[in-house]
Amino acid sequence: MRFDGKVAVVTGSGQGIGKAVAMALAAEGAKVVTNNRKAGTPGGDAATVAAEIRAGGGEAVPAFGSVSDYKEAQKVIQTAVSSYGRIDILVNNAGILFRSPLINSTEEQIRAVIDVNIVGCIYCCQHAIPYMARQKYGKIVNMSSGAGLQGEAMLSVYSASKYAVLGLTEALAAELAYYNINVNAICPGIVRTAMNSRPGMIYTNNFFRREITAKDIVAGVLFLASDEARNVTACWFPISAGVEKKLPSPEPYFTI
Numbered sequence: 001m002r003f004d005g006k007v008a009v010v011t012g013s014g015q016g017i018g019k020a021v022a023m024a025l026a027a028e029g030a031k032v033v034t035n036n037r038k039a040g041t042p043g044g045d046a047a048t049v050a051a052e053i054r055a056g057g058g059e060a061v062p063a064f065g066s067v068s069d070y071k072e073a074q075k076v077i078q079t080a081v082s083s084y085g086r087i088d089i090l091v092n093n094a095g096i097l098f099r100s101p102l103i104n105s106t107e108e109q110i111r112a113v114i115d116v117n118i119v120g121c122i123y124c125c126q127h128a129i130p131y132m133a134r135q136k137y138g139k140i141v142n143m144s145s146g147a148g149l150q151g152e153a154m155l156s157v158y159s160a161s162k163y164a165v166l167g168l169t170e171a172l173a174a175e176l177a178y179y180n181i182n183v184n185a186i187c188p189g190i191v192r193t194a195m196n197s198r199p200g201m202i203y204t205n206n207f208f209r210r211e212i213t214a215k216d217i218v219a220g221v222l223f224l225a226s227d228e229a230r231n232v233t234a235c236w237f238p239i240s241a242g243v244e245k246k247l248p249s250p251e252p253y254f255t256i
Contacts, residue, residue: 001029002226007084009033009077011067011124012094015044017143017191020214021091021221022049026058028222030089033080037066059084067094067120068112077127086135089225090128092121092165093143102156110157117161118168125172129181138181139225142169144236146189150244162187166236173234182233184224188217189240206241 003025013022014036026032032053034046039062046062053060063079065072080087095117098109121142132138147155148162166185173183189212190205206212220239223229238244 001027002222002228003028003030003089006030006088007033007080007086008089008091008225009035009063009080009087009124009128010091010093011035011076011120013049013091014041014046015049017188017214017217018091018093019044019049020218021093022060023053023056024218024222025089025091025225026053026056026060031059031084032061033076033083034060034062035067035076035094036064039064066116067092067124068115070123073120073123074127077124077131081131087128087131088135088137089139089141090124090132091141091143091221091225092124094120095143095145097155097158099154101154105157113157113161117158118164121165121168125168129176132181133176133179136180138176138179139229140169140172140176140181140183141221141224142183142185144169144185144187146187146238146240146244148185149187149236149238149240169236170234177233182224182229184229184232184234185236186217186220186224187236187238187240187244188212189238189243191217205243207243207245208241210241212239212241 008025008030010022012018013034022032022034034049036046050060050062061083063076067073142165144165145162147159151159169185191212220237
């Protein structure tokens with residue numbers, strides 16, 4: 001299996017894409033630290049996901065805490081080291097979104113999105129890097145968004161945070177290359193999750209006019225976290241069915 005002997009931390013993995021990533025890494029042999037903000041979160045939490053992994057024969061432990069808090073982010077990373085002795089893979093998946101014109105956005109909403117989506121990503125990287133650098137090995141996969149490639153009305157703060165994730169990804173890839181640490185990002189399109197359940201918006205703007213699923217995102221994360229991607233760094237991968245590009249005509253451009 002691709003991740004035998006590897007230890008992975010997946011933030012925001014109580015449900016949705018994060019849960020799917022954690023389950024897939026475990027299925028391929030990784031020991032996984034699951035995470036969400038607090039126990040008992042509706043819809044599933046890190047303990048539930050860790051229990052599912054263990055029930056399937058894998059190894060996992062939960063770590064509760066908001067990555068937007070410096071010490072709680074440190075605790076999440078430290079859980080991997082204290083439980084399994086190392087950290088090889090960090091998937092910065094935790095994120096929040098609200099939809100509103102900027103002029104109507106509250107200070108609390110703005111701060112929450114910035115703190116979780118980019119500050120939390122920075123904190124987790126900062127705490128994980130020393131362990132990865134000492135072992136001269138590491139894979140960091142940051143979750144950006146199609147909204148980090150094309151700004152979207154009503155998502156100005158979210159888009160700003162996800163653009164920032166790409167800047168962090170490129171800068172860290174340069175900083176960490178000497179230590180054999182790959183840093184890349186995934187830019188999902190609209191995926192149906194608990195955070196985003198608007199059925200009319202799921203695929204109508206995709207080139208293929210079909211849903212993007214959590215499995216699609218997982219495939220990209222697993223590649224970037226694996227040694228198959230050992231020479232891939234400072235890159236971001238849209239798994240978006242082209243949603244950030246100009247929508248093609250619904251009619252054929254040619255006939256045969």
